[in-house]
Amino acid sequence: MHLEGSCHCGSVKFSVTAHQPIPFMRCYCSICRKTAGGGGYAINLGADASTMRVTGKRHLRVYQAQLHEEGKPPHTSSGRRHFCGRCGSALWLFDPQWPELIHPHASAIDTPLPVPPHSAHIMLGSKAGWVAVEGKRGDTRFDAYPDFSLAEWHERHAPKTSPKPAAKAARKSAKR
Numbered sequence: 062m063h064l065e066g067s068c069h070c071g072s073v074k075f076s077v078t079a080h081q082p083i084p085f086m087r088c089y090c091s092i093c094r095k096t097a098g099g100g101g102y103a104i105n106l107g108a109d110a111s112t113m114r115v116t117g118k119r120h121l122r123v124y125q126a127q128l129h130e131e132g133k134p135p136h137t138s139s140g141r142r143h144f145c146g147r148c149g150s151a152l153w154l155f156d157p158q159w160p161e162l163i164h165p166h167a168s169a170i171d172t173p174l175p176v177p178p179h180s181a182h183i184m185l186g187s188k189a190g191w192v193a194v195e196g197k198r199g200d201t202r203f204d205a206y207p208d209f210s211l212a213e214w215h216e217r218h219a220p221k222t223s224p225k226p227a228a229k230a231a232r233k234s235a236k237r
């Protein structure tokens with residue numbers, strides 16, 4: 062799916078082809094919450110880095126979080142969180158360990174996205190106490206990382222042969 066995205070002030074615009082465009086995975090970790098998750102979580106999509114086109118690159122800033130994981134010395138995350146230096150909008154995450162992938166924030170996308178049939182709630186072990194997990198039947202929950210990747214979930218729930226995952230998701234939720 063072709064996606065167009067931008068920051069709030071319009072200084073940065075981008076386009077990318079996403080094979081995992083359904084905004085189903087809500088991450089409640091402290092990095093997502095603080096940098097991109099006003100409601101307590103952030104949602105990233107899965108896209109093909111080689112198709113990424115960006116205008117306004119000079120306004121981009123990159124944040125690499127310091128990680129304090131149990132049993133490990135503090136270290137810098139390899140994930141590079143790109144945001145607009147003018148308005149602060151979170152835009153995408155790139156990790157050179159997986160150079161073929163780019164993870165745009167659903168919140169930065171202007172193209173209408175498919176409605177997820179259900180959601181996965183991840184990193185609940187790091188959730189802020191005030192955040193109520195608003196889920197629906199069929200949602201999955203994980204204290205840490207999920208037991209599937211973005212790509213695996215899409216293979217299960219949105220077969221690549223399906224031309225309109227949005228329509229399918231709408232039909233499914235209409236039945237409830």
Ligand SMILES: [Zn+2]
Binds near residue numbers: 070073147
């Ligand atoms: Zn901006």
Ligand SMILES: [Zn+2]
Binds near residue numbers: 090091093094
């Ligand atoms: Zn997170």
